[in-house]
Amino acid sequence: MKREESIFMLALFVFLLLIASCQKQLSHPEFLEYINNPDNGLLQEKEINNVSVSLQYWPQELVTYQEFQGLDSISTQVYLNELANYKQYHYIKLKLSAHGQGLLHAYVRDRFKYSQLVNTLSFGMGQNAYLIKQPTDTLEFVDCFIPRYYGINTSTDLMLIYKADKDLDTDFRFQLKDLDIGTGELSFTITKDAILNIPDLIIE
Secondary structure, eight states: OHHHHHHHHHHHHHHHHHHHHSOOEEOHHHHHHHHTOGGGSSEEEEEETTEEEEEEEEOHHHHHHHHTTTOSOOOHHHHHHHHHHHTTEEEEEEEEEETTEEHHHHTTTOHHHHHHHHHHHHHOGGGTEEEEETTTEEOOEEEEEOOOOOSOOSOEEEEEEEEOOSOOOSOEEEEEOOOSSSSOSEEEEEOHHHHHTOOEEOOO
């Protein structure tokens, strides 16, 4: 009887282990909904003195998928090959707004301040935004992209890129220095579990 119970418990353990190892798969719209849900730990926002700073960990799968937008179909193998390249980096999407409008637009009437911000956001984020692997390992800053918008937008968006380590074994801290926009220095924590729990993206 004990032997049968042991076999049953072992089979149950293996079954539960298989379930836990099965990564959830989501379609592109479902994937976007997932990462935009703050409960999943990839999106955080802080508002100070009418200035809003939103940070979002942007999954490598989504960056890769966007490279193929507009095509009728995507070869799974081509996608996986491209994904391997993007896996070498971490992507942080930063959205900045003031008084309900894009940060740059909010200062458009102040030429000096506007020029200062454009210069900082375009060329100085490597000295102002750090992705730190806890406790003190600062990852290499690679680049910063600012999409070009026309007209009034509710936020000024940046995509920050950092070199990724091979092992994801600890949480990250994103440190944003004082940009002289009324927020002071800001810090966000991105847990390793939030990243490891990112579902697989279904290639359609």
